[in-house]
Amino acid sequence: MNIETIQTFLAWNLLIHAGILLFIVLLLSLGRNWVVKIHLSIFALSKDQLLRVYFNFIAAYKILVMVFVLVPYVVIRFLL
Template identity: 30%
Template sequence: MTVSIVREFFMWCTIINGILLIFSALMCAFAGDWIYRLHGRLFSLPRESFNVVLYAFIGVFKIFFIVFNLVPYLALEILAGA
């Protein structure tokens, strides 16, 4: 496995997970009521707690995206340029 293959792998991981992160954030921002009704059928959770869970989900997803996708990709790009 070469550095260029690993770099391309991380590039596509970054693109796909970035799109999923943006999509999740937009869904939470604009379809929060629908998501709450959908999950309210399965779980008995007050709306305030549900908002905290969604906020925490987006925050953890963003941190994982940065640490496990974006940073390795940028490091490989820097190494490829050196």
């Protein structure tokens, strides 16, 4: 596996994860009542706790994508 293959993989990986993150944010922004209603029926949480869980999930997901995909991609781009 050469460096160009890794760079291409990271670029596609970043694009896919950015799309997933955008989808999650749009879903929670536009369809919050629907999503909250579904999750409140599944989990024994209050609405405030559930919204805090959503925020923590989005923050953790974004940080993980930055650390494991964006930073290696930027480093490889500067190496070539």
